Amino acid sequence: MSDNDVKHGDETYRWGEPFNSRRWHIFDGGRSLCQNWMYGSATQEVDPENDSYREGKDCKECCRRAGILDDSGQSVDEDAQRGEA
Numbered sequence: 001m002s003d004n005d006v007k008h009g010d011e012t013y014r015w016g017e018p019f020n021s022r023r024w025h026i027f028d029g030g031r032s033l034c035q036n037w038m039y040g041s042a043t044q045e046v047d048p049e050n051d052s053y054r055e056g057k058d059c060k061e062c063c064r065r066a067g068i069l070d071d072s073g074q075s076v077d078e079d080a081q082r083g084e085a
């Protein structure tokens, strides 16, 4: 008899900072999105609306995969300098 009580449906990403890591990674279950870390104590939920990648603090790969770092969306500060008269 198998009592395979698999829970699924929890797709919440959570922030976690494993001991050996100096970066915050984002975990889907116990595995980081960048696949480099296993960590079971990630508790802070990722809020895609408000969280953003912090240079030097967060794992870039995780942020990219979680959708809070948009590499393709270059900042639009291309204020075309037009010839001034």
Ligand SMILES: [Zn+2]
Pocket (backbone or CB within 6 Å): 024, 025, 026, 032, 033, 034, 035, 036, 059, 060, 061, 062
């Ligand atoms: Zn990571």
